[in-house]
Amino acid sequence: AQTVTQSQPEMSVQEAETVTLSCTYDTSESDYYLFWYKQPPSRQMILVIRQEAYKQQNATENRFSVNFQKAAKSFSLKISDSQLGDAAMYFCAYSSARQLTFGSGTQLTVLP
Amino acid sequence: EADIYQTPRYLVIGTGKKITLECSQTMGHDKMYWYQQDPGMELHLIHYSYGVNSTEKGDLSSESTVSRIRTEHFPLTLESARPSHTSQYLCASSELGYNEQFFGPGTRLTVL
Numbered sequence: 550a551q552t553v554t555q556s557q558p559e560m561s562v563q564e565a566e567t568v569t570l571s572c573t574y575d576t577s578e579s580d581y582y583l584f585w586y587k588q589p590p591s592r593q594m595i596l597v598i599r600q601e602a603y604k605q606q607n608a609t610e611n612r613f614s615v616n617f618q619k620a621a622k623s624f625s626l627k628i629s630d631s632q633l634g635d636a637a638m639y640f641c642a643y644s645s646a647r648q649l650t651f652g653s654g655t656q657l658t659v660l661p
Numbered sequence: 662e663a664d665i666y667q668t669p670r671y672l673v674i675g676t677g678k679k680i681t682l683e684c685s686q687t688m689g690h691d692k693m694y695w696y697q698q699d700p701g702m703e704l705h706l707i708h709y710s711y712g713v714n715s716t717e718k719g720d721l722s723s724e725s726t727v728s729r730i731r732t733e734h735f736p737l738t739l740e741s742a743r744p745s746h747t748s749q750y751l752c753a754s755s756e757l758g759y760n761e762q763f764f765g766p767g768t769r770l771t772v773l
Contacts, residue, residue, distance in 0.1 A: 584761050594751065594764035638701065649694075649755075649762055653703040 551576045553643050555652035562631045563660050569616075570626045570655045572641030582644040583617065585626045588654075589637040597639070600624065633659050664688070667752050667765035674742055675773050682737045682768045684752035693735040694762060696751040697721060704751065710735060711757070742772045 552575045562568035574583070585597040600608045600617050608615050612629045628635055636659045641652040665686040674680060686693065691712045696704040696719075706719030710729040724746070725739050735754075739746055749769050753762040 582761070586764075593766045594753075596761050596763075599761055640704070644761070646758060648706065648709065651704045654701075656701065 551578075551643050551645060551650045553641055553650050553652040555641055555655050557655045558653070559656045559658070561658040561660055562628070562635075564631055564633060566631055567627060567629045568631055568657065570628075570639050570641075570657065572624045572626070572652055574622050574624065574641075574643045574650075576622070576643065576645070578645055583615075583624045584642040584644065584649075585613070585615070585624075586640045586642060586651075587635075587637045588640065589634075594640075598626065628657075631659050633661060635659050665752060665754055665763055665765040667750075667768050669768060670766060671769050671771075673771045673773065676741075676743055678742050678772075680739050680742055680770070682750055682752075682770070684735045684737070684765055685733050686735075686752075686754040686763070686765075687733060688754060688763065689732070690754035690763070691732065691757050692755045692762075693729065694753040694755075695719075695725075695727060695735070695737050696753065697723065698749045698751055698767075700749065708737065742770075744772045746770060747772050 554573045581602045583600045587597045588594045598610045614627045616625045638654045640654050643650045668683045693710045695708040698704045705721035707723040708727040710716045751767045752765040755762040
């Protein structure tokens with residue numbers, strides 16, 4: 550079974566600074582997707598960024614980028630120029646053809 | 662506008678009551694899911710469906726039941742609610758394959 554590990558239950562970052570959230574996963578499959586989801590307080594879970602395992606190039610979405618290391622099974626999220634609205638719980642997720650497996654989440658606080 | 666809806670958003674009921682949490686999506690997705698999430702904690706998959714008349718139990722054992730009679734509708738029922746059922750319930754949907762899941766706003770259930 551696939552497992553997803555987020556080793557940082559809580560992180561904080563100063564507004565306008567950069568922060569990196571860690572995620573590792575375990576799988577024996579070669580074809581899969583990876584995602585980062587954001588869940589703001591009392592608000593809907595939304596997708597931040599996705600990465601296809603067959604792509605070597607790291608995904609980027611505006612201020613959000615990933616560092617995907619397939620051999621190391623690592624998938625970290627970098628948030629640049631952090632904003633107050635980035636404060637949320639962030640979940641890393643692994644997707645096989647069968648289902649999505651979530652990590653335990655990292656609570657990100659943005660300090661003004 | 663294509664979206665995923667959950668009703669009610671908040672529900673407070675007494676022990677022993679039967680409840681149904683509604684989930685509908687207008688995206689034409691075949692796959693639908695129910696997750697249970699305590700505040701600030703990880704998500705636990707309790708039910709999923711790959712299409713009409715298909716339902717499966719997830720990783721977390723749950724006393725709830727689900728049905729999938731129409732593609733767009735995936736209700737969750739608790740025959741006799743208990744305080745241990747107090748939690749947030751998130752519904753999600755996705756296309757077949759490795760695609761990301763789209764989440765509803767959630768139902769926050771409190772059983773007194």
